[in-house]
Amino acid sequence: HSNREMWFQDFFPPNVCPINAKANTFYGIMFDAGSTGTRIHIYTFVQKSPENLPELEGEIFESVKPGLSAYADQPEKGAETVKRLLDMAIDAVPPHLWKKTPVVLKATAGLRLLSEEKAQALLLEVKEVFEESPFLVPEDSVSIMDGSYEGILAWITVNFLTGQLSGQNQHTVGTLDLGGASTQITFLPRFEETLKETPGDFLTSFEMFNSTYKLYTHSYLGFGLKAARLATLGALNMEAVDGQMFRSSCLPKQLEAEWHFGGVKYRYGGNKEGETGFKPCYLEVLKVVKGKLHQPDEIRGSSFYAFSYYYDRAVDTNLIDYEQGGVLEVRDFERKAKEVCDNMERYNSASPFLCMDLTYITALLKEGFGFRDNTLLQLTKKVNNIETSWTLGATFHLLQSLGITY
Numbered sequence: 001h002s003n004r005e006m007w008f009q010d011f012f013p014p015n016v017c018p019i020n021a022k023a024n025t026f027y028g029i030m031f032d033a034g035s036t037g038t039r040i041h042i043y044t045f046v047q048k049s050p051e052n053l054p055e056l057e058g059e060i061f062e063s064v065k066p067g068l069s070a071y072a073d074q075p076e077k078g079a080e081t082v083k084r085l086l087d088m089a090i091d092a093v094p095p096h097l098w099k100k101t102p103v104v105l106k107a108t109a110g111l112r113l114l115s116e117e118k119a120q121a122l123l124l125e126v127k128e129v130f131e132e133s134p135f136l137v138p139e140d141s142v143s144i145m146d147g148s149y150e151g152i153l154a155w156i157t158v159n160f161l162t163g164q165l166s167g168q169n170q171h172t173v174g175t176l177d178l179g180g181a182s183t184q185i186t187f188l189p190r191f192e193e194t195l196k197e198t199p200g201d202f203l204t205s206f207e208m209f210n211s212t213y214k215l216y217t218h219s220y221l222g223f224g225l226k227a228a229r230l231a232t233l234g235a236l237n238m239e240a241v242d243g244q245m246f247r248s249s250c251l252p253k254q255l256e257a258e259w260h261f262g263g264v265k266y267r268y269g270g271n272k273e274g275e276t277g278f279k280p281c282y283l284e285v286l287k288v289v290k291g292k293l294h295q296p297d298e299i300r301g302s303s304f305y306a307f308s309y310y311y312d313r314a315v316d317t318n319l320i321d322y323e324q325g326g327v328l329e330v331r332d333f334e335r336k337a338k339e340v341c342d343n344m345e346r347y348n349s350a351s352p353f354l355c356m357d358l359t360y361i362t363a364l365l366k367e368g369f370g371f372r373d374n375t376l377l378q379l380t381k382k383v384n385n386i387e388t389s390w391t392l393g394a395t396f397h398l399l400q401s402l403g404i405t406y
């Protein structure tokens with residue numbers, strides 16, 4: 001465009017400027033097939049000038065429950081949930097850009113835990129939905145994501161959104177993601193010592209925005225919040241659970257109920273006769289985490305961004321505001337865990353698992369990763385109105401690999 005054509009840009013905010021909306025806007029569609037739900041993220045980018053990186057302008061986000069793994073035996077029904085979400089993109093993306101807009105789905109721990117055969121059947125049905133859509137379907141558009149990428153891409157998202165990946169003084173922040181079935185920890189080591197003391201498969205080099213980052217990252221499969229509930233109950237990885245009752249001191253004494261996860265039905269309840277409360281619960285949960293995770297010394301003194309179930313449980317117990325998020329210390333989770341677990345009969349919460357969840361989060365942070373009581377956690381759901389999810393990092397990576405950006 002010549003300068004004459006652009007004169008009116010000064011009068012419009014960028015997103016409604018007519019010339020931007022036409023020539024240099026593009027889209028990327030990323031599906032997150034998580035263990036507890038499937039989500040679509042439709043990102044809008046604007047290329048303001050050919051020599052600069054495109055700017056992220058906005059996001060449309062929608063989610064459905066349960067996740068794909070709940071349709072392990074009905075793959076077509078699972079794919080239908082994806083189709084319903086994809087219909088949103090038909091409305092959101094202008095028709096002349098459909099063919100240029102890539103659509104990708106990445107599945108995480110829910111599908112990792114299924115048998116190869118059932119997982120592949122689900123992915124195949126989703127692939128068919130994509131091929132029938134008017135969008136650009138790249139090779140490998142439907143896959144199970146490697147756990148190390150899950151952490152790296154979330155780290156890219158958070159550090160991009162907080163402005164740490166551009167300009168000179170880069171003070172990147174570490175990230176903690178607690179999903180239903182797995183959990184990730186990711187940070188950029190600052191000390192030589194950390195690199196020396198870390199097992200090789202916890203370190204991954206990654207190139208993004210013309211920089212290479214050597215990150216510490218690991219995904220612990222089976223250590224997500226819901227998998228941890230099963231592990232605490234002694235029901236994780238059980239071949240047959242039919243009719244068996246799983247009891248825990250982390251649950252209300254009189255409770256007896258049923259719970260569906262990953263397509264399996266579990267019966268669970270409280271310790272009718274025995275102990276309940278924080279102390280016995282902590283000991284139970286400790287068995288699940290103690291000695292199972294790598295503890296890098298370097299993280300003890302630093303602060304981390306935390307989201308997903310860390311965020312949700314902090315909201316549930318009024319530790320933070322749902323819209324605002326906030327900064328907590330590790331000990332705040334422990335304080336809440338004690339409060340909830342030692343008053344279970346009086347505590348009228350939405351979930352009977354609240355005590356177990358808070359106790360698990362406390363044990364995971366302290367005994368699992370080795371954080372201190374006063375380690376700071378920045379709880380965030382959105383930065384500048386964009387969800388803190390690995391999906392944005394994955395979309396940058398996708399656009400880069402398609403040559404849409406560099």
Ligand SMILES: O=c1[nH]cnc2c1ncn2[C@@H]1O[C@H](COP(=O)(O)OP(=O)(O)O)[C@@H](O)[C@H]1O
Pocket residue numbers: 032033034035036037039067108109110178179180181182183224307308309310312381387388389
């Ligand atoms: O886009 C998002 N923004 C914020 N939170 C999200 C988003 N996607 C997933 N979550 C959170 O992730 C948690 C569920 O984990 P998920 O279902 O992804 O399990 P997984 O990561 O183990 O497969 C919930 O706390 C949910 O709120």
Ligand SMILES: [Ca+2]
Pocket residue numbers: 034035108179180
């Ligand atoms: Ca997730």
